[in-house]
Each structure stands twice: as C-alpha cells, then as structure tokens.
Amino acid sequence: xxxxxxxxxxxxxxxxxxxxxxxxxxxxxxxxxxxxxxxxxxxxxxxxxxxxxxxxxxxxxxxxxxxxxxxxxxxxxxxxxxxxxxxxxxxxxxxxxxxxxxxxxxxxxxxxxxxxxxxxxxxxxxxxxxxxxxxxxxxxxxxxxxxxxxxxxxxxxxxxxxxxxxxxxxxxxxxxxxxxxxxxxxxxxxxxxxxxxxxxxxxxxxxxxxxxxxxxxxxxxxxxxxxxxxxxxxxxxxxxxxxxxxxxxxxxxxxxxxxxxxxxxxxxxxxxxxxxxxxxxxxxxxxxxxxxxxxxxxxxxxxxxxxxxxxxxxxxxxxxxxxxxxxxxxxxxxxxxxxxxxxxxxxxxxxxxxxxxxxxxxxxxxxxxxxxxxxxxxxxxxxxxxxx
Numbered sequence: 001x002x003x004x005x006x007x008x009x010x011x012x013x014x015x016x017x018x019x020x021x022x023x024x025x026x027x028x029x030x031x032x033x034x035x036x037x038x039x040x041x042x043x044x045x046x047x048x049x050x051x052x053x054x055x056x057x058x059x060x061x062x063x064x065x066x067x068x069x070x071x072x073x074x075x076x077x078x079x080x081x082x083x084x085x086x087x088x089x090x091x092x093x094x095x096x097x098x099x100x101x102x103x104x105x106x107x108x109x110x111x112x113x114x115x116x117x118x119x120x121x122x123x124x125x126x127x128x129x130x131x132x133x134x135x136x137x138x139x140x141x142x143x144x145x146x147x148x149x150x151x152x153x154x155x156x157x158x159x160x161x162x163x164x165x166x167x168x169x170x171x172x173x174x175x176x177x178x179x180x181x182x183x184x185x186x187x188x189x190x191x192x193x194x195x196x197x198x199x200x201x202x203x204x205x206x207x208x209x210x211x212x213x214x215x216x217x218x219x220x221x222x223x224x225x226x227x228x229x230x231x232x233x234x235x236x237x238x239x240x241x242x243x244x245x246x247x248x249x250x251x252x253x254x255x256x257x258x259x260x261x262x263x264x265x266x267x268x269x270x271x272x273x274x275x276x277x278x279x280x281x282x283x284x285x286x287x288x289x290x291x292x293x294x295x296x297x298x299x300x301x302x303x304x305x306x307x308x309x310x311x312x313x314x315x316x317x318x319x320x321x322x323x324x325x326x327x328x329x330x331x332x333x334x335x336x337x338x339x340x341x342x343x344x345x346x347x348x349x350x351x352x353x354x355x356x357x358x359x360x361x362x363x364x365x366x367x368x369x370x371x372x373x374x375x376x377x378x379x380x381x382x383x384x385x386x387x388x
Contacts, residue, residue: 089162
C-alpha cells in the first residue's frame with residue numbers, strides 16, 4: 001500500500017508511522033556525582049545552581065532509534081510525493097545508520113528502494129545490515145567504497161526514479177528538520193525560567209549542542225537559529241574541524257540554506273584522553289591544537305562508561321557519536337565548575353563568537369543536547385550486562 005504525505009492528516013499515524021513528538025528530559029543533578037567518580041575528578045562540593053542545567057532532547061526515543069533521520073525522511077517524502085516519484089536509488093555503508101533508516105522508512109512509505117552498499121568488512125554482521133537487506137527491493141554490496149560509488153554514478157544517469165547521494169543530502173531533509181526546530185524552539189522557551197532570562201531576551205540564553213556527522217542536522221539548526229538567543233554548537237566526530245569547515249558552503253547550497261559563514265568557535269572537537277584527568281585541557285579555546293578522538297574506535301572503558309551512564313540515567317548512548325560527545329560534555333561542565341569562581345563558565349563564554357562575551361549573564365546558561373539516536377546497533381552494551 002502506498003502511503004503519501006497528503007494522507008497523514010486524515011489517518012492514524014501510528015498504524016504506519018509514529019507521530020514525532022519532541023521530548024526534553026533534564027539530566028538529574030546526581031549524574032554529575034557519577035561523572036566525578038568515573039573520571040576521578042576531585043571537586044569541591046557541588047550545588048545544583050553552580051552548574052548549568054543540562055537537558056537531553058530525546059530523539060533517541062523515536063522508533064528503532066532512528067532519531068532525526070525520521071524527520072529528514074519526512075521532508076524527502078514530501079518532495080517525492082509532490083513530484084509523483086515511486087522509485088529511489090540509495091547508496092552508502094551497509095552497516096551505517098543512514099541506509100538502515102532510509103531503506104526502512106522509504107520502503108514502508110510504499111516506495112521501491114534500490115540500494116548500492118559497501119562494507120570494509122565482508123564478514124561483519126549487524127542489525128543495520130539486516131534492516132538494509134530486509135527493506136531493499138534490490139541490493140548489491142561491494143567490499144570497496146569507491147567501487148560502490150562508481151556503480152551508483154553509472155546507474156543514476158538512467159535511473160527511472162530519484163537518486164539520492166550518500167547520507168541522503170537533499171534540500172528535502174532541511175524541509176523536514178525545520179518543522180522540528182520550530183517545535184523545539186517552543187519547547188526550549190517553555191522549559192526555561194523566563195523570569196530568569198527576561199532581561200537578556202536578545203542575548204544568548206541557551207545552548208544547543210549536537211554531533212556533526214554528515215553535517216545536515218547541524219547546518220539546518222545553525223541556519224534556523226542564526227541571530228536568535230540560542231547558540232548552536234557542533235561536535236566533530238570522525239572528521240577534522242578544519243577539513244569539514246571547507247565543505248560547509250557546498251553543503252549549505254545543496255540543502256537550500258543561506259550561505260552564512262560558520263564561526264569556527266562554534267565547531268568543537270573531542271580531545272583524546274591520553275593524559276591524566278587533572279591535566280586534560282577542557283577549555284574550548286585550548287582545543288585548537290589537540291588531536292580529536294579516532295572515529296569508530298570502541299574501547300572497553302568507553303563501553304563500561306556507557307553502561308554506567310545508562311544505569312544512572314536510563315539513557316542509552318552509543319560509542320560512535322553520543323557516547324563520545326556526552327562524556328566530553330559532562331567532564332567539561334565539571335571541570336569548568338571546579339576552576340571557575342564568580343564568572344560565566346568558560347564552556348559558555350569562550351565558545352561564543354568574539355565580542356559577545358560581555359552580553360552573557362553571570363549565571364550558568366542551560367545546555368540542550370540533541371540525542372540523535374543510532375543506539376539500536378549497540379543494544380549489546382546493556383543486554384550483555386543484564387544477562388550476567
């Protein structure tokens with residue numbers, strides 16, 4: 001059965017697709033005690049008002065943990081429905097979140113999905129791979145990324161449908177995300193203590209932080225919130241900050257966004273943990289010369305940390321993106337609290353565009369972390385633990 005976006009208003013969404021609510025959860029203050037213990041940070045007695053409020057935007061709770069990819073595909077579906085397109089050609093990593101989510105959602109929309117995939121490990125098996133194989137009408141998988149890309153390039157020239165590049169980068173993704181940002185903005189404003197921020201309406205009163213993978217979600221958020229009181233920060237995972245910044249103009253054009261230069265100080269990198277905790281420089285201004293963590297590297301200590309975080313918060317992170325970002329963020333907040341007295345936390349002041357520091361209130365500014373999902377691939381992190 002074909003399911004068109006125009007049908008959504010008149011039918012039970014949950015029968016085929018879920019409603020996509022915006023859920024925000026505040027991280028309990030006790031979590032910071034857990035972080036101090038796990039990272040062996042020695043600190044003076046913490047008080048709830050000495051740290052910025054940390055909220056999780058729970059897109060990881062959307063079905064299958066597809067997260068923001070649900071929102072991106074809704075915009076793509078609107079484009080396909082408007083142009084009466086019934087076939088889609090995709091390509092990407094067979095174990096990645098992108099192909100798993102897009103093949104599933106597009107196939108369940110009634111579309112014919114043809115997939116070209118690649119894997120660097122032909123012997124690896126994963127849940128994402130099962131989703132790709134189970135929801136592709138046709139599938140060919142190569143052991144080489146370039147070979148897969150060349151095949152996609154050759155087929156798209158005569159493909160009788162719509163061909164999406166890797167990661168699905170298309171202006172339709174931004175169309176789907178914009179409605180999310182609109183609702184999120186309302187939710188954030190409702191969650192803030194308005195009396196507390198009333199005198200700072202035109203100044204930064206909250207921070208939205210997220211990982212940068214393909215860059216679509218970050219650039220869409222940056223565009224939507226540009227010039228508002230919400231500061232968008234992106235955390236690099238898997239690519240050098242300097243390299244990615246050279247691509248932003250082209251990405252903005254492909255997404256139909258305004259060509260707004262991205263301030264380098266709003267792009268962050270996760271430092272390696274090679275030094276003892278007390279020597280790690282957590283100030284964003286000192287991160288420029290540090291080497292970021294290796295993409296996809298999963299250590300036993302990282303997995304144990306994710307399990308401990310889950311036990312303390314009931315939130316499942318994954319080791320590739322959210323696990324890296326959240327651990328760094330929590331350590332950063334703690335470290336800043338220790339070294340800062342009677343002035344804005346460096347996490348807030350040093351990460352702002354130059355010239356804006358004087359606009360900040362003295363009190364800590366709330367931080368909203370966007371948990372974009374992707375944890376379904378890593379359920380073994382908690383299932384193995386529970387089975388023992």
